[in-house]
Amino acid sequence: MRLMKYCPRCDIYTLEDRCPKCGGKTVSAHPPKFSPEDKYGEYRRKAKLRDMHDRNNS
16 A cells, blocks of 8 residues: 655655656655654654754745
């Protein structure tokens, strides 16, 4: 079973590893499983903030 993937650059969904429109890499369109004992939540939140900061400054 193949899962949907998302191209953040083009804002489209696909089943491919590469975006058919721009050729960029796609990411999983599904959120990670929820766990009350989230071991990596702190790191994920820091990475998200860093990505948002990078997009705003570019």
